[in-house]
Amino acid sequence: MTAAIIGIAALLVVLVTIALLYNRLVGARNRTRYAWSDIDALLVRRAQAIPRLADVVRAAMAHERGVFEQVAAARAGLTPLAGSGPTDQRYAAEQRLGEAGSTLIARVEDYPELRAQEAVNELVTALHDIEGDLRRARIVYNRTVQTYQDARLAFPSSLVAGAFGFRPVPYFGDAAG
DSSP states (O other): OHHHHHHHHHHHHHHHHHHHHHHHHHHHHHHHHHHHHHHHHHHHHHHHHHHHHHHHHTTTTTTOHHHHHHHHHHHHHHGGGTTOOSOHHHHHHHHHHHHHHHHHHHHHHTOHHHHTOHHHHHHHHHHHHHHHHHHHHHHHHHHHHHHHHHHHHSTTHHHHHHHHTOOOOOOSSOTTO
8 A cells, every 4th residue: 555655656746747847848938939929020020121211212322223132132032931930041031131231221321311311210210229129139039049948958858858849949040149
């Protein structure tokens, strides 16, 4: 009788431990998904803002055709990847769009008559704000990925993670944030 009680108690301890580890992994994975959704929303806002700025300044900068082609090409390269997760391919496409946007802003700043336009100033300010928000969101995301990876790979969590199919999650950009 005593051996049966000890066996049941040990089994109960193991089951509770598995449940706690599982819940910890689910929480870490959900925080990572939530952090990615913040980045994804900001990337969508940026992907919409850069072409809007290009449209507003296109007439005044008609001779800067290469800048507009760079923006269009970067946007076209990003379109098939929209909504995908944090892959290296998406990161590279987002980098190209960000660089095209930075080049466009630099060109706009070379034209005093454009800088004087309220609509241009609002769009440039909005893009600067989005870029700052993206940097902060990427840091948060990469930290949540690190926490998830630590939880997934630490013993005994790794046993639960493997049994329940918790897969690695990629960083977005460099892991340092």
